[in-house]
Amino acid sequence: MSPLIRPLLFAALLAVTAAAPAYTLEEFKFDSPAQEQEFRALIAKLRCLVCQNESLAGSQAELAQDLRNEVYRMLRAGQSEDEILDFLVARYGDFVLYDPPLKPSTYVLWFGPFVIIGVAAFFMVRSVLRRKPTGDDAMSDAERERLRTLLDTDADIRAGEPSPPTPKQSI
Numbered sequence: 001m002s003p004l005i006r007p008l009l010f011a012a013l014l015a016v017t018a019a020a021p022a023y024t025l026e027e028f029k030f031d032s033p034a035q036e037q038e039f040r041a042l043i044a045k046l047r048c049l050v051c052q053n054e055s056l057a058g059s060q061a062e063l064a065q066d067l068r069n070e071v072y073r074m075l076r077a078g079q080s081e082d083e084i085l086d087f088l089v090a091r092y093g094d095f096v097l098y099d100p101p102l103k104p105s106t107y108v109l110w111f112g113p114f115v116i117i118g119v120a121a122f123f124m125v126r127s128v129l130r131r132k133p134t135g136d137d138a139m140s141d142a143e144r145e146r147l148r149t150l151l152d153t154d155a156d157i158r159a160g161e162p163s164p165p166t167p168k169q170s171i
Contacts, residue, residue, distance in 0.1 A: 028072050039075055042084065043068055047098050055098065 030036040040057065046067065048059035056064050056071070067088075074084045085097070094100040102110055139147070 028068075035075070038081065039072060042075070042081055043071055045085075045098055046071070046088065047096055049092060049096065 028036075028039065030039065043056040046056040048054045048056055048061055048064045049067070050061040050063050051059045054064075056067055071084055071088075074087065079087075088096050094106060100106045100109060
């Protein structure tokens with residue numbers, strides 16, 4: 001393969017893969033730009049049921065394409081945004097919405113993270129407050145004397161004085 005063909009093939013492959021997501025929304029034809037904007041806004045509010053963290057607008061799943069076609073068909077038939085959303089929620093549940101409504105069945109979704117953060121904060125504060133202070137009284141007399149010797153030696157070294165010999169410790 002010649003050195004010129006490889007970069008050209010790579011560029012062609014890159015151009016094809018970059019344009020792949022665009023085909024899903026370009027195939028729909030609208031009467032007005034306002035209708036196209038309404039369609040794009042509507043599919044951005046809906047979650048792909050297969051991908052789960054992608055909107056219907058960005059998903060490449062086959063089911064997402066089917067749902068886009070359904071929304072397009074309903075929009076072209078003159079149904080309002082609320083009617084389309086009601087139909088999809090009745091069929092797939094609140095999960096299809098990126099912004100689910102606040103109602104008893106979605107309380108866990110809305111308030112669950114705050115409850116978890118609150119419980120974690122409670123246990124963290126409780127743990128910190130229960131910690132026993134450690135100070136000089138937690139050291140034995142021998143440890144205090146060894147620390148004093150080390151600090152004095154360090155001070156002497158910094159002052160330029162020769163340090164007194166330290167007793168050897170047995171291990």
